[in-house]
Amino acid sequence: MPEDLSLAALGLDVVPALRPLAYPGCPAPWPALLTGDELLPLGVRALPLGRWSVAGRALDDVLGERGQAPVGRRHPVIAVGSNASPAQVAYKLLRRGISAAVPMVPVTVRGIAVGCSAHIARAGYVAAAPYRADPAAETSLVVSWLDEEQFRAVDETEFPNYRRALITGDDSGLVLPSGEKLDGAYLYVSSFGILTEPGAGTPRPGGGPQATLLASLLKASPRLRDLLGPDPASWVRRAAADPAVRESGARVFGEESWVLRQPGFLPYAGGAAGL
Structure with a gap:
């Protein structure tokens, strides 16, 4: 792990909202605590997420010392597009004067694939959107744990183009690297539907350049x-x-x-x- 954990040093500082052709940006590459301008690695333990380690200390303790809510008082949100990018999440929160302390963990999700929303976002790009896929298909997606204020802020950036859905752990797996299973998580679904391949009618894959x-x-x-x-x-x-x-x-x-x-x-x- 590099000594300099700033987003810039890690090559994770590009904000798709400011550079639309860079959409969806670079996702969190490993379990981490986003602090705004840094991405601190989380040590995975066979314990609840709040007891995973940040530089040898429990995540909940680190959040508490920063005056932030513990994991148990946060909403897990699955990202299929730029909300998986630490730089985009920090940009959305910090420009509203909100803390950007956010745990972000890549998780394998079952039965959901990434397509393209059938609208054009304010920044000019065609954003990603989830769709139901083969129940056995697996996709690696980033889950972020947002406190109440962060959750409201992200909602504001998604509506009305997306509506929030609730995904259950039974349907979609949602098992953390520690083996802990989530009961469920939120997911933003396009209000416009998804794009298909011309002439084929099958979903056009999203998430690429x-x-x-x-x-x-x-x-x-x-x-x-x-x-x-x-x-x-x-x-x-x-x-x-x-x-x-x-x-x-x-x-x-x-x-x-x-x-x-x-x-x-x-x-x-x-x-x-x-x-």
Whole structure:
């Protein structure tokens, strides 16, 4: 493990909201405590997450000394896009004056895959979105534990383009590296559906390089080339500058018959922190 654990030194400091073609950014590479500008490794123990170690001390103790809520009073949230990026999470929280102390742990999730939301985000990129996949399929996704204030802030960045769903551990595995099983976690599901492969009707894979995705969409649709082309750089520039352009692009997705409404996610209907 390197001595300098700053996001910059780790190569994890690119914020997709500020550099749209870098979307989805770099996910947390190992279990860690994000502190804002650093990513401190978590020592995995065969104990509840709050008792995992940060530089030889229990995570809950470290959070408490910072005046932050322990793990048991936090919401576990699965990220499929840029919310897996420590830099993006820190950016979202710190610009609102909120603590960016967030435990982040890569977890294998069963039955959920990463696609592309059928809308264009404010920053100009086409964001990732989850969809129901083969129940036996496994995907490595980052789970973050957000306190109440952080949770509300992240909600604000996701709505109305995404709605929050509740995923149960029985359905999706959700086993931490320690062997501890989560009862459930929250997940943001696209309000617009997901993009399909042109002519195939199957979900278009998400999570890859944004420039590659946008170039593929431009190649497949003369209407998108007229609206957002000729290249990915012009796409994000035009889309970020004008909400009407973003809305028109989303309409083209539907008119090209590229949108799949993905059922199977239960909308969140209330509950307590600390799932």
